[in-house]
Amino acid sequence: MRFVFTPPARDGAGLLDLPWTTPLADWTDPRLVLGVVVDRGVGIDAALVTRYLEYSTTYRALFSGPRVMHPSGLLIDALVELLVRLHLSGFYWGDCSLSNTLFRLDAGALAAHLVDAETSEMHPTLTDGQRAADLELACERVAGEMLDLEASGTLRQGLDPLAIGDDLAARYRALWDELTAEWPITPGDTRQQVAERLARLNDLGFDVDEVELVAGDDAGMRLRVATRVSEPGHHRALLHRRTGLVAQENQARRLLNDLASFRAWVERTEGRPVPESVAANRWLQEVYDQVVGNIPADLREKLDPVEVFHEVLEHRWFLSEQAATDVGTAEAAASYFADVLPAVPDELTSGSASAAVPVGDDDPADA
DSSP, rough: OEEOOSSSGGGGGGEEEEEEEHHSGGGGOOOOOOEEEEEESTTOOOOOOOOOOTTTOOOOHHHHSSSSHHOOOOOHHHHHHHHHHHEEETOOOOEEEESTTTEEEEEEEEEEEEOOOOTTOOOSSSSSSHHHHHHHHHHHHHHHHHHHHHHHHHHHHOOOOOHHHHHHHHHHHHHHHHSSSSEOTTTTTTHHHHHHHHHHHHTEEEEEEEEEEEEOSSSSSSEEEEEEOOOOOHHHHHHHHHHOOOOOOHHHHHHHHHHHHHHHHHHHHSSOOOOHHHHHHHHHIIIIIHHTTOOOOTTTTTSSSSHHHHHHHHHHHHHHHHHHSOOOOOHHHHHHHHGGGGSOOOTTBBBBSOOOOSSSSSGGGGO
16 A cells, blocks of 8 residues: 655644545544555555644534524635636636535635536636536526425525525625726726725735736726736734734734724723834734633534634624623623523534534535
């Protein structure tokens, strides 16, 4: 038997004592780390060992235990953004569907992750025909999955499964045009309009490789940009740089807003400017760590700690509205831990690699 580990190779050391001569269906060991196992024996295929996607969930779990009124809209938005990002990178999926995607809660939205790419192809760029074919397959599969949910009684009454598939196509085209179409520029204000356009693309989580101004048919100018995927995202990178926290894009945006509010409060209270690094360190110690550190032990695997912090902020706003005064983060956190977090369905997310998960296309361990 021969082992081939992808970098960092040291992560593969713990896999050496796994039962590689045993069929995978008979394995009971929960460990899942990056790596490839080849030459396992006559008639035994190679095995791909991948990273466990923590706090991920499936589309069926989102509909069976919804925490929002209309999960279909959030799912489609997340899937559309994933598909556009893949297409911009030259990746043809060939089997885009909700079943081949895992989702993570992201501050009131969802982030989508591809988990099955057996039919995929990688190209320098995709043609319009390749993109159209991939999109058509996605729409067909999503509509079929919505029909399955309708038959099982978990799709909200009044939703049209076929219309959801059509909506996916419309949202995809709108986002693709937003990222790749030429835009008219008003003479005399070129610099400002270009800056605003690029800022808009950054807010959507995309970077620009090239900017070109071309002459338009009406004697004006048109802005043409070459867009690429930016990972891990503008706000994610900014939050990590300031605090060391790893978050989804929307979560990062929410936490950065709270950090900015905290810094303004400190400066107003102390009557002096506070450096950004000092404010970030104090916010981590005095606000974020106080909330996350007080999550009850039996509830810590319900949700990603960053998502918990976001929801505590949302709960604080709700309680403050009711009380007509700011109740404070500590009081909001205590209320959230007592009344909200325990009600999160256990099947909605899986917080650790040892959590029991169903085997199949929707398995979070396939991420």
